[in-house]
Amino acid sequence: MMRRYDEMPKIKLPNAKDIKISDTTIRDGCQMPGIVMKKSHKLKIFEYLHDMGVEKLETFIYNDRDKDAARAMMDYSYDFPEVTGWARANPADIDEVLKVGGIRETGILMSISDSHIYDKMGLKSYEEAEKKYLNALQYAVDHGLKTRCHIEDTSRANYAFVYPFIRKCIEIDPHTIIRVCDTLGYGVPFPEEEEPYGIPIVVKKLKEIGVKHIEMHVHDDFGLGVANTLAGLWYGADWANLTFLGIGERAGNSELEKIMAFLITRVEGFDKYDLRTVTEFAQYMEDEVGLRVPRNKAIVGKNIFSHESGIHTAGIIKNPFTYEPFPPELVGGKRNLMIGQTSGTEVVRLKAEEALNELLGIEVHVEKSDSRIKSIHNEIQKMYDAEERRSSVSDEEMKDYVRKYFLYQVDGWEEELEERKAKKKLNLTLVNPEFMPLDGIPAAATSLTDKSVKKVKNGSSKKK
Ligand SMILES: CC(=O)SCCNC(=O)CCNC(=O)[C@H](O)C(C)(C)COP(=O)(O)OP(=O)(O)OC[C@H]1O[C@@H](n2cnc3c(N)ncnc32)[C@H](O)[C@@H]1OP(=O)(O)O
Ligand SMILES: O=C(O)CCC(=O)C(=O)O
Numbered sequence: 001m002m003r004r005y006d007e008m009p010k011i012k013l014p015n016a017k018d019i020k021i022s023d024t025t026i027r028d029g030c031q032m033p034g035i036v037m038k039k040s041h042k043l044k045i046f047e048y049l050h051d052m053g054v055e056k057l058e059t060f061i062y063n064d065r066d067k068d069a070a071r072a073m074m075d076y077s078y079d080f081p082e083v084t085g086w087a088r089a090n091p092a093d094i095d096e097v098l099k100v101g102g103i104r105e106t107g108i109l110m111s112i113s114d115s116h117i118y119d120k121m122g123l124k125s126y127e128e129a130e131k132k133y134l135n136a137l138q139y140a141v142d143h144g145l146k147t148r149c150h151i152e153d154t155s156r157a158n159y160a161f162v163y164p165f166i167r168k169c170i171e172i173d174p175h176t177i178i179r180v181c182d183t184l185g186y187g188v189p190f191p192e193e194e195e196p197y198g199i200p201i202v203v204k205k206l207k208e209i210g211v212k213h214i215e216m217h218v219h220d221d222f223g224l225g226v227a228n229t230l231a232g233l234w235y236g237a238d239w240a241n242l243t244f245l246g247i248g249e250r251a252g253n254s255e256l257e258k259i260m261a262f263l264i265t266r267v268e269g270f271d272k273y274d275l276r277t278v279t280e281f282a283q284y285m286e287d288e289v290g291l292r293v294p295r296n297k298a299i300v301g302k303n304i305f306s307h308e309s310g311i312h313t314a315g316i317i318k319n320p321f322t323y324e325p326f327p328p329e330l331v332g333g334k335r336n337l338m339i340g341q342t343s344g345t346e347v348v349r350l351k352a353e354e355a356l357n358e359l360l361g362i363e364v365h366v367e368k369s370d371s372r373i374k375s376i377h378n379e380i381q382k383m384y385d386a387e388e389r390r391s392s393v394s395d396e397e398m399k400d401y402v403r404k405y406f407l408y409q410v411d412g413w414e415e416e417l418e419e420r421k422a423k424k425k426l427n428l429t430l431v432n433p434e435f436m437p438l439d440g441i442p443a444a445a446t447s448l449t450d451k452s453v454k455k456v457k458n459g460s461s462k463k464k
Contacts, residue, residue, distance in 0.1 A: 004321055005265075016269035018238040022056035022215065023049050023256060026069075027086055029247040030060070034290075041289050042069045045244070048281040049081050052260065053273040057081040058107055058241075061096045074102045084148075089136035098143055105146035107179065108136050110169075112162055113153035126161045130168065137172050148177040148215065154202065155186035159195040167209055177213040177239060178206055182228055185221030185251065189231030199228045203235040215239035218254045220246055225254030230262070244278075245285060245293060245300070257282075257299040257331075265326045275299075279332040299331055306336040308392060310344025313337050317350055340392040341384045348377045355395065355402040372405040 001007055013019070026042050029035065037045075042059075049057060059073070060066040073083045085097035085106035097106045110133040111121060117129045133149075140147050149169045154162065169176055180202060191200040199216075206214055216232035216239070218225045229240050242256035257278050263270040282300035285291045295302040305328045307313045315322035316337065328335050337347055349368045356364040366373065379401065383389045393401075 003319065005326060010268040011266050013234065013267050013269070015233075015236065015238060016267060019233055019263070019270075020055040020239050021053075021256070021260065021273070022058065022084075022239055022241045023054050023081060023243065024058055024217070024241050024253065025049075025243040025247060025256070027058045027060055028217075028249060028253055029243040031249050032247045032252065035247060037289060039065065039069045039072060043072055044284060044288070045281075046073045046076070046081065048244075048277055048284070050076075050078050051277045052256075052275060054081045054256070056084055056105075056239075058084045058086045061085050061087075061100050061103075067096075067100050070100050070103065085145075087136070087140075089133045091136060091139045094136060094140050094143065094145070097140075097145070103145075105148065106140055107148040107150045108133070108140060109150045109152055110136075110165075111152040112165070113157040113183075115156070116153050126165075130161075130165055133165070134168055134172060137169060137176070141173050146175070147173050148179050150179040150181055150217070152181045153183040154180050155182045155196050155199075156184060157196050159202075162195075163205065163209060166206065166211065170210055170212075174210075175212060177215050178211045179215040179217050179239075179241065180206070180232060180237070182216075182218040185219040185224060185228075187218060187224065187228045187231075189224065189227040191235075199231040200235040203232050203237050207236045213238055215241050216254075217241040219249065220251040220254060223251075225252075226258050226262075229254040229259055245282065245291065245297070247285075247291060255298070261299045261326070261331065265330065275330060276332045300333075304328075304331075305333050306338060308338040308340040308347075309342040310347070313347035313350075314344060317346055338392040339380060339398065343377075343380070345373050345377045348380070349373045351393075351395070351398045352376060352402050352406070355399045356406060359399060359402065359407070366406075375405055376401045 025045055026037065030037050046057070057073075059070050061070060070083055070085075082105065083103060085100065085103045086109070087093035087097050087106050088109045089111075094106060094108070097103055111117060111129075117123050117126065121129070123129050123132070137147060137149060149166070151157075151162065151166070166178055169178065180199070182199070186197055187199045187202075188197045189199055191198070193201065195202055195205075199218075203214055214232065214237040216229045216237050218228040218232070220226075225246065229242070233240060240254070240259050242259055243253040244256045246252040246255035246258075257275065260270075260273050260275055264273050264275060278300050282293050282297075286293050293301060296304075298304070305324060307316050307323060312323045316324065316335070320327070320335065324335070337350060339347055339351055345368055349366055349370070352373060353364060353366045356366065380393055
């Protein structure tokens with residue numbers, strides 16, 4: 001049977017036990033136009049990353065602001081994320097990393113594509129680029145740093161230069177992490193595609209030439225960030241470098257929360273990570289860092305556990321597994337059933353029941369076949385037919401519908417009530433055995449009516 005999350009088979013990833021996550025929200029994420037992070041933001045992000053179990057992060061060290069934040073992060077003395085540096089391929093930049101004190105690893109930017117070497121850097125040849133980059137790597141090693149070689153723009157580079165160059169990097173530092181930077185998102189996850197685009201082939205060949213550690217850093221310009229990062233992991237990379245919410249240059253980076261949620265829920269062996277704070281983390285980014293999180297954003301968007309359409313809500317009410325990829329608790333989220341244009345009667349029944357429970361203070365069960373449910377559904381549908389309403393029906397409005405159809409009628413409600421009493425058609429099923437109906441009318445309802453009728457007559461329960 002496959003009717004529960006724990007009954008679903010998990011995917012096996014050959015090197016699952018070696019895979020680790022590094023974060024670049026505070027580095028590449030900060031490069032996003034419009035994002036300005038204060039030290040307090042960086043520290044809070046650092047804490048959230050710690051809660052999630054992220055192993056490492058990288059940070060700039062170019063000015064006192066950067067250095068101060070890096071030192072403050074290290075002052076937490078957390079085992080993880082390890083705070084690492086970021087430098088261009090210059091001894092001077094590496095000196096800045098060393099000046100922070102306490103940083104044991106740095107990334108070094110080694111721009112590898114022709115346009116980066118010749119146009120951006122103004123270098124005259126591959127040899128000149130190679131000399132500059134290897135010199136910086138040697139300098140970092142000589143100063144006792146662990147290294148990462150950030151091979152920038154690998155997916156638009158000439159591999160007749162890339163592979164021999166990387167061989168020389170691992171001669172200098174056999175344990176260096178080779179970061180495959182898909183800088184403009186040109187990579188593709190298809191195993192048959194060759195260099196420079198094919199991420200699987202690039203990663204496989206790097207392994208073949210003796211690279212021990214490979215990290216994926218993938219931009220999302222063509223929307224393939226997550227697919228390419230996973231392709232890298234599947235073919236032998238052991239690190240994924242990501243940003244929370246995918247913030248970063250242009251279309252951003254591959255999302256930390258997506259990769260982690262995928263690994264935790266779908267792949268064997270990732271219990272070490274914990275995403276229970278990510279919904280709150282996203283809210284923090286919205287409230288404090290000023291980033292708007294789209295409501296349909298995977299994993300953390302407000303809609304991720306919101307359901308409105310008839311078939312979906314009816315399924316969810318019976319078993320949330322039908323239309324939820326994982327339980328909301330896993331990411332600190334909350335299920336939200338709503339009534340809107342595409343809703344059927346089952347969700348109206350549930351929401352009516354909830355409204356009654358709240359209004360009456362007792363547990364009430366309402367049948368889907370109850371004609372009043374149909375009436376409420378019809379009234380709501382008419383509102384959408386008029387094409388004026390653009391939003392869902394709120395819980396407050398639902399209470400008004402329930403007052404109108406279950407507790408009294410707006411026009412002639414007394415007669416209707418008498419008629420129903422006479423016909424004994426006040427057919428709420430009252431689950432609470434202690435509840436004593438008063439002449440067939442729920443007691444709480446009678447005490448509500450005077451006030452509520454006035455409210456309805458004022459028009460506050462009119463269609464919105
Ligand atoms: C793809 C990426 O995300 S790369 C990271 C991008 N992030 C950032 O740029 C943010 C941090 N940057 C900074 O604070 C500044 O740019 C600094 C401190 C690094 C340098 O500032 P400046 O000296 O004023 O240089 P500026 O920013 O104008 O230009 C960047 C320089 O870096 C050089 N550079 C680019 N890539 C590399 C590289 N791989 N190795 C060494 N130098 C490089 C450029 O050639 C350029 O120098 P040039 O003008 O002498 O040719
Ligand atoms: O430091 C890196 O990851 C390389 C620069 C970069 O951000 C990129 O290539 O996209």
